Structures are given as C-alpha cells and as structure tokens.
Amino acid sequence: MRALTGVGSTPLSGVGTARWYRPTALELPARPDPASVDREAERERFERAQRDAREAIRAARDRTAESVGEDEAAVFEAHEQFLDDPQLVDAIEESIDDGSPAEHAVSDAYADAIAQFEGMEGRMAERADDLRDVRDRLLRALLDVAAVDLGSLPQGTVLLADRLTPSDTAALDPDAVAGIATVTGGRTSHAAIIARSLAIPAVVGVGDGLDDVTEGATVLVDGEAGEVVVDPNEERRAAASDVDEPVVAARVSTADGRGIEVAANVGRPAELDPAAERGADGIGLYRTEFLFLDRDAPPDEDEQFEAITAALQAFPDERVVVRTLDVGGDKQVPYLDLPAEPNPFLGRRGVRLSLSDHADLFETQLRALLRAAATDAGDGLAVMVPMVARVEEVEDVLSRIEAVAATLDTEGVDYEIPALGAMVETPAASYVAGALADRLDFLSIGTNDLTQYVMAADRENDGVADLHDPLHPAVLRAVDRTVTAAHACDAWVGMCGEMAGDPDLTELLVGLGLDELSMSAVTVPAVKQRVRETDSETAAALADEILACETRAAVVARLDGVE
Amino acid sequence: MERTVDVVPEAGLHARPASKFVQTVNQYDATVTVGRADDGEDGMVDASSMLAVTGLNVEHGESVRIVAEGEDASDALDALETVLTTPVDEGGEAS
Numbered sequence: 001m002r003a004l005t006g007v008g009s010t011p012l013s014g015v016g017t018a019r020w021y022r023p024t025a026l027e028l029p030a031r032p033d034p035a036s037v038d039r040e041a042e043r044e045r046f047e048r049a050q051r052d053a054r055e056a057i058r059a060a061r062d063r064t065a066e067s068v069g070e071d072e073a074a075v076f077e078a079h080e081q082f083l084d085d086p087q088l089v090d091a092i093e094e095s096i097d098d099g100s101p102a103e104h105a106v107s108d109a110y111a112d113a114i115a116q117f118e119g120m121e122g123r124m125a126e127r128a129d130d131l132r133d134v135r136d137r138l139l140r141a142l143l144d145v146a147a148v149d150l151g152s153l154p155q156g157t158v159l160l161a162d163r164l165t166p167s168d169t170a171a172l173d174p175d176a177v178a179g180i181a182t183v184t185g186g187r188t189s190h191a192a193i194i195a196r197s198l199a200i201p202a203v204v205g206v207g208d209g210l211d212d213v214t215e216g217a218t219v220l221v222d223g224e225a226g227e228v229v230v231d232p233n234e235e236r237r238a239a240a241s242d243v244d245e246p247v248v249a250a251r252v253s254t255a256d257g258r259g260i261e262v263a264a265n266v267g268r269p270a271e272l273d274p275a276a277e278r279g280a281d282g283i284g285l286y287r288t289e290f291l292f293l294d295r296d297a298p299p300d301e302d303e304q305f306e307a308i309t310a311a312l313q314a315f316p317d318e319r320v321v322v323r324t325l326d327v328g329g330d331k332q333v334p335y336l337d338l339p340a341e342p343n344p345f346l347g348r349r350g351v352r353l354s355l356s357d358h359a360d361l362f363e364t365q366l367r368a369l370l371r372a373a374a375t376d377a378g379d380g381l382a383v384m385v386p387m388v389a390r391v392e393e394v395e396d397v398l399s400r401i402e403a404v405a406a407t408l409d410t411e412g413v414d415y416e417i418p419a420l421g422a423m424v425e426t427p428a429a430s431y432v433a434g435a436l437a438d439r440l441d442f443l444s445i446g447t448n449d450l451t452q453y454v455m456a457a458d459r460e461n462d463g464v465a466d467l468h469d470p471l472h473p474a475v476l477r478a479v480d481r482t483v484t485a486a487h488a489c490d491a492w493v494g495m496c497g498e499m500a501g502d503p504d505l506t507e508l509l510v511g512l513g514l515d516e517l518s519m520s521a522v523t524v525p526a527v528k529q530r531v532r533e534t535d536s537e538t539a540a541a542l543a544d545e546i547l548a549c550e551t552r553a554a555v556v557a558r559l560d561g562v563e
Numbered sequence: 564m565e566r567t568v569d570v571v572p573e574a575g576l577h578a579r580p581a582s583k584f585v586q587t588v589n590q591y592d593a594t595v596t597v598g599r600a601d602d603g604e605d606g607m608v609d610a611s612s613m614l615a616v617t618g619l620n621v622e623h624g625e626s627v628r629i630v631a632e633g634e635d636a637s638d639a640l641d642a643l644e645t646v647l648t649t650p651v652d653e654g655g656e657a658s
Contacts, residue, residue, distance in 0.1 A: 078582045081613035089616060113614055120620065124577075127617055333651045340573060340623070 001233050004213075006181065006206035006227035009192040011155025011503075012522060014201040014236055016178030018230075021150065021168070028107055028137045034099020038362065046092060046102040049141035053083055056137055064170040067198065069268065073170075074399035075130065082450040084133045093209045103142040112134035129165060132386060153177060158219040160210060174198040179221025181228045182374040183210045199274075199522045203228050229503040247279040248528040254510060258536045262528045263319070265496055269307065272314040275521040279528060282318030282380065284444065284518020285496040286311055288325055288365070290334050298361055304368035308506070314376035319380045321494070321518070323423065324365055326350045326386040336361075345452070350387025350423075355396050366404045373416035382419040384444055390426035391435045398439065421491075425449035430478040434485035443486045444518070451475050464520060470499045471559075472552045476512070480547055483513040494518055508559065511543030565630040566640045568647045576621035580646065583609050585613045587642050593633035595643070600626040610643075 061076035065488070082088065088109050095105035110131055117128040141143070150171040153159065158179045159172070169180070177200050185192060185204035195202040201223040213219060213230055220232040229236055253259045263284030264275035275283065291299045291307055299307075311320050327333050328341075328349025336358065341347035354362035373381045385397055401417060408415040421442035424430055429443075430450070437443055447470045452459045454475050457467035463547070486493045494516030499505060501519025503526040509517060510531065517527060542558070549555045572580040588595045588610045598606035601622060607630065608615035621627055627647065631639045 074579050074582065078613060079584070081582060081585050085612050085614045086609060087612045116618060124617070124620060127577075182627070338650060340571070340650060 001236065002230045004181075004206050004209045004228040004230070006203040006210075006226050008223045008516065009202040009204045010180075010196045010200055010223045010525070012199060012201040013220065013222045013224065013388060014158065014178035015220045015232065016156040017154075018160050018213055018215055018219045019153065019157045020215050021159055021161040021164070026136060026143060026145060026429065028103050028139075028143075029101075031104055032101060032484060037096075037099045037101055039096055039099070040104070042096045042100075042102045043093065043441055045142060046105065046138075049102065049106075049138045052084060052141040053134065053137040054080060057083065057134075060151070060171050066173075066270070067170065069290075076131060077455055079134050082131060083138075102439050103139055106135060106142065107140045110138075115119040115278055133165070158220075158221055160213055169194040169198075172198065174200050179203075179219070179223070181206055181210060181213075181219070181221050192331065196520065196522065225416040226349055247277070248532075249279045250527045251281050252531045254531060254534045254536045254539070256536050258510070260496070260510060260514070260531045261319070262524055262531065263321075263494070263516060263518040264521040264524060265518050266311070266521075269310060271521065274312060275524075276314055278524045280315075280318075280521055280524050282315045283311060283320045283322075284494050284500075286320055286322045288323060289327065292325060292327065292336075295335075297335055298364070301364050301371075303366045304365060305371050308368060308372040308381070309375050309377070312372060312375065312380055315380060316377040317380070319382055319419075321382045321384055321421070321496075322369060322384065324351070324354060324369075324385050325361060328353050347459070351385045351393050351397065352387060354385070355393060355400075359400075363400065363404060366401055369410065369418060370401070370408060370415040371413060373418040374414040378416055378418070382421060382442065384423055384442070386423045386446070387425055387449075388422040388427045388436065391432055391439070394422055394439050422495075424482050425453065427454050427478060430454075430482045433482040434489055437486035437489035437491035442492045442494065443482060444494040444496050444516075445479055445514075447475070447479070447481055447495060447499040450478060450497070454478050456506065461462060469552060470497070471555045473547070473549050473555060476546060479514075480512055480543070487513060492516065501527060503527050503530045507534045507539045508543055508546060510534050510536060511539030511541070511546075513540075513543075564632075564636050565628060566644060567626055567628045568624050568644050570621055570623055571648045571650055573623050573650065575623045576619060576626070576627070576647075577617055581613065581617045583646050584643060585611060585616055587646050588639065589640035590652060591631075591633075591635035591642070593631045593636045593639040595629060595631045595639060597627055597629050600628045 018563055057076050057079045061073050063075035083562065088169050090104045091109035095108055096102060114128045115332060117124050117131065118490060150168055151173060153176050155176050156178050157176060159177055160181050163185055164182055164184045178194055180199040182204045183206055192202060192204055201221045203221050203223055203226055206228055217230055220229040222229065222238060247293060251259060252262060261281045264280035266272060266275055266283050267287040268290045291304060292448060300339045327336065328338060328344060328347060369383050371380055381444040405415060419441040421440050421444055422436050423446045424433060424443050427447040433443060448459060451470045455467045455472060457464040459468055483493045490513040495509060495528050496518040500517040501523040504522065506527050519527060546555050546558050549558060564628060570576055574580050575582065595610035596601040596607040597616060598608060608619060629640060630644050
C-alpha cells in the first residue's frame with residue numbers, strides 16, 4: 001500500500017483499476033518516399049478520418065450538453081469548425097498532393113496552426129489546446145490507435161492523467177468511472193468543477209509521483225482526504241466505503257433534537273431526481289438561469305410555470321426555494337442586451353435588474369411563481385430574490401407581488417402568494433438583515449458572493465484566492481450577525497453557498513444557528529450524518545469561540561482542535 | 564458590399580462569438596472576408612475559417628470590416644452584424 005497526496009476535489013471515494021489517459025502519445029510512422037504514396041488513397045483516408053472525428057465530436061457535444069450543460073458543450077462546436085477549416089483542409093490536401101501520407105499531412109498542417117496560437121497569450125493559447133484535441137482525433141482515426149474512449153471506459157476505471165481538459169471530464173460516464181486523479185490542476189479548475197457536478201471522486205494536483213502508478217494497478221481515490229492510495233489494504237478500502245455516507249432519506253436532527261434541514265442546490269431539471277435520491281430535504285436554491293440561457297428569447301410564463309411545478313412535484317412534501325432570475329455580473333444573456341460594465345460584480349445584477357430594465361421579465365416570472373404556488377405541491381414553494389442590498393428593494397418586490405396577485409385575481413387565474421425571502425450576499429444585506437427579515441419569511445446566505453464582497457476579493461482571481469475564504473472572521477461575523485437579526489424577527493435562515501456543503505463545518509454552522517443548509521446534492525448524506533452527531537449546545541460554544549478568533553489561522557486551528 | 568462593426572461581446576472574436584461568427588458565415592451563399600478596420604486589404608482573411616478568424620485576435624471594442632460577395636451577401640452582413648453586436652454569455656458558473 002502506498003499513498004500519494006493531492007488536493008481532494010470531489011469529496012467522495014472510489015476504488016478501481018488504474019487506466020492512464022495519455023492523449024499525446026501518438027507516434028507517426030517513418031515518412032515514406034513521396035513517389036510511393038498513393039495520393040488518391042491518402043485523400044480517402046483523410047476524408048474517412050474527418051468523418052470519424054466529426055461523429056466523435058458531435059457525440060461529445062450532445063453528451064456534454066445533456067450531462068453537464070450547453071455552455072460546456074459549446075467548445076465542441078468550435079472543434080467541428082477547426083475540423084472543417086478551409087485553411088487546414090487545403091494545407092492537408094496540398095501536402096497529400098506533394099506526396100505525404102494523410103497522417104503526416106494532418107500533423108504538419110496542425111503543427112503550423114498550433115505554433116501560430118501557442119506564441120500568443122491567454123485565450124489564444126487555449127485555442128492551441130483545442131487544435132491539439134482535434135488533431136489527435138484525426139491522427140487516432142488514421143493510425144487506428146485504440147484511443148482511451150473516455151465516454152465508454154470499462155466499469156470500475158480509475159482514470160489517471162497528467163491533466164484533464166473540461167471536455168475530457170465532461171465526456172466521462174460517471175457510472176463507469178470510480179475516480180479521477182491528475183498530476184496537475186487545482187480544485188477550482190473547470191475540469192474539477194465538472195467532476196464534482198458528475199459526482200466522480202477526484203483528487204487533483206497529485207504531482208509527478210502519480211506517474212509511477214502502473215496501468216492496471218488497484219487504486220483508491222479518496223477525494224475527502226485528498227489521497228490516491230495504490231494497492232489499498234482491506235482496512236483502507238473499508239474506511240473509504242464508509243466515507244461514502246449512506247443516504248438518509250428522513251429529515252435529521254442534532255443529537256439533542258434540533259431539526260436542521262439539509263437541502264440541495266439545483267441548477268437544471270436533470271439534477272432534481274439525483275438530489276431526491278441523495279436524500280435532500282427539498283431544494284434550498286433552485287437557480288432559474290437555465291430557463292434563460294442558450295436561447296434567443298426569454299421563456300414565456302407557461303414554460304416557467306411548468307419548470308417550477310416540475311420541481312415542486314419532485315419534492316411534493318418539501319420546500320423548494322426558487323431564486324428569481326440572477327443575471328448580470330458574470331452571467332450574461334444575449335437577448336437581454338445588458339450593457340457591458342467596467343465592474344460587473346458591483347454593477348446591475350440580480351434584483352437590481354429585475355426592478356429596473358427587466359421589470360417585464362420579473363413580472364412574468366412572478367406570475368409563473370404565484371400560479372405554481374396554487375398547484376397541488378405548491379405549499380412548498382418559496383421564492384427568494386438575489387443581490388439585495390436595501391430594504392426598499394424588498395418593499396418594491398413585495399408591492400410587485402401584490403400587483404401581480406391583483407391582476408391574476410381580475411383574470412380569474414388561480415394563485416397563491418408563496419413564502420418570500422432574500423439572499424444575503426452583500427455586506428449591506430447583512431447589516432440590515434433585521435429590517436429585511438421583518439418584511440420576509442426567510443433569509444438565505446450565499447457565502448460565495450458574501451465572501452467576495454466582505455473580503456473585496458474577486459471569486460475568479462487566483463491572485464486573491466487566500467482572501468476568498470469564508471473562514472475569515474469577518475465573513476463568519478457577517479453570517480452570525482445575519483442569523484441573530486433574522487431570528488429576532490422570527491424568520492428562518494439558510495445558507496446556500498459552497499460552505500454549507502463542507503461536512504467539517506457542519507458543527508460550526510449549526511452552532512451559528514442556521515436552520516437550513518443547502519448544497520450540491522453529493523454532500524447531502526455526509527452533512528446529514530454530521531448533523532446527527534452534533535450537540536447543539538457544544539456547537540454553540542464552538543461558534544462563540546470561533547467568532548472571538550481574530551484571524552483565519554486561529555479559526556482553522558480551533559476547528560482542527562475539535563476534530 | 565461591406566460593413567464596419569464594433570465588436571461587442573466581452574470575449575472579442577474568440578471562443579463562442581468566433582464560433583457563432585464562422586457558423587453564420589457558412590449558413591449563407593456568400594464569400595465573406597473579415598479583418599480589422601484599420602488593417603486595410605492585407606489584413607482581410609477568410610471568414611469561413613475558424614483558424615483565420617480567431618487568428619485575427621480581435622478583442623472586445625475593436626472595429627472590424629466585413630466584406631461579402633454573392634447572392635446572400637446582404638443577409639449575411641445583417642446576420643454577422645447581429646453576432647458581433649450581441650453580448651454573449653461566456654458560461655460562468657451559476658451560483
């Protein structure tokens with residue numbers, strides 16, 4: 001047994017057979033005498049390879065669109081365009097006419113293009129990766145190299161690679177892949193995020209030590225400990241299978257009987273059933289952006305109504321918290337024609353747009369929501385608005401809901417007014433949490449954005465990654481302030497950021513008084529287990545001590561002390 | 564016929580906007596070339612080539628010249644202008 005350490009990226013474990021994915025190991029045969037090359041045959045070989053590659057690219061596109069999302073799938077459209085690129089195709093055909101076999105012609109033409117892009121920076125360098133991807137598809141078809149088909153790996157594969165691109169990861173079949181381990185890469189790379197959304201155990205950034213793991217070895221990927229274990233012993237295997245917590249379908253309480261809702265964050269209809277299967281107590285954050293992205297016009301009221309009722313029916317006895325449209329910032333929608341802003345995270349996003357430029361869209365969404373609240377499972381519907389900073393915004397939303405209700409009433413359409421809440425993502429909302437809660441049924445703390453705004457640290461900027469951490473005392477105090485103020489107004493408080501899904505923080509969050517925790521479905525079982533083990537008095541004492549800490553280091557030390 | 568357009572998408576003529584641009588060119592019965600407005604005739608490249616279009620490395624806010632010839636030239640120019648003046652989602656994580 002030998003253990004290698006990396007960064008745990010999906011907090012699940014899996015054991016399987018090591019298979020190396022080495023996409024660059026393609027060797028061309030020696031270049032023959034041009035006189036001996038059959039031009040006609042080589043052209044045909046190239047055309048056949050092009051057809052095979054196209055089929056594979058389209059299949060990858062469709063699979064990615066379905067399992068991950070349209071955004072992630074778009075890269076394959078560019079790949080198909082490179083495949084058909086007239087410059088590349090011309091260069092390849094000329095080269096064949098000059099007496100090169102198809103594989104050399106492809107390799108030469110792409111080498112020139114790749115070199116051209118590689119000299120550039122940023123996005124252009126990424127294009128070089130795309131070109132390599134397409135070239136390798138062609139070469140594999142020509143050389144008849146049995147590629148590791150990432151979409152149909154044998155059951156129980158632990159995939160080892162130097163690095164995985166997002167497209168590689170998106171191609172994986174989560175049922176067949178027991179785990180992923182990579183030499184390079186970080187927890188926040190797109191590949192890591194996709195692996196998490198597919199619930200594939202993953203450890204990234206293992207380093208060169210991973211190269212010594214031989215093909216066919218039995219390997220355990222422990223995404224919680226951040227370890228890759230070669231030839232794990234029985235004890236280690238058993239411990240790993242314990243890590244994959246059993247699903248607890250029932251609601252859970254702390255050891256001393258305080259009920260905590262453990263809900264799921266859901267961004268697409270396809271995630272509803274998996275969330276229910278993992279034992280989520282409803283949905284704590286249903287993002288509605290999927291209804292608006294990748295299309296040319298906004299969804300109409302009926303389409304939104306159908307989507308909301310589908311979510312309610314997936315959790316007929318539970319609460320479903322639907323967030324109203326949250327665009328702007330880093331999330332753009334073409335047909336909304338939002339002006340580019342120099343500082344979009346501090347600009348018009350979320351409720352700011354819903355109450356101004358896109359009041360019409362907001363009204364349509366509210367109509368759909370109020371109608372859905374009157375359906376069979378509609379009792380569980382709750383609505384929350386994103387990016388609130390002012391009491392006036394909440395009052396404005398409330399009066400618009402009243403107006404929509406009045407219109408529906410006149411039209412004789414069935415409706416109910418659902419529970420209403422606000423997301424606490426801005427320091428402003430945390431400072432006025434009491435006033436917000438006074439007018440609402442609940443608050444839900446979005447820790448990703450709250451951390452970004454409290455710490456003034458861009459979520460996407462690696463240079464300030466150490467600042468973007470919710471364990472800084474300032475962020476924890478903002479959470480505490482919010483919970484205390486809301487409880488004083490009899491509103492319940494949830495948390496729907498990444499932080500809520502970290503089982504190592506469950507005790508602290510219970511201690512801070514949160515009533516609901518909402519997370520990626522994959523961590524629901526582990527968090528439910530932690531809730532059951534928590535004693536709320538001890539947790540409250542822990543929270544008090546942690547709130548008194550002056551530094552993140554002190555917070556972490558205190559948290560480690562209790563483990 | 565031709566047209567000069569300022570590139571609106573944040574990503575410039577890269578990634579999805581570039582992809583959409585080339586896709587659009589290929590939908591019309593027209594021969595289209597594109598280049599930076601300032602670069603003159605020598606800077607014009609084949610707009611049906613993803614390689615050539617992304618190779619221009621045109622950023623958000625730059626001005627490009629599109630020249631189209633053929634039966635659908637006018638429709639093609641309209642459609643391409645729409646592509647270049649529509650802000651495009653670059654797929655940030657929604658949360």
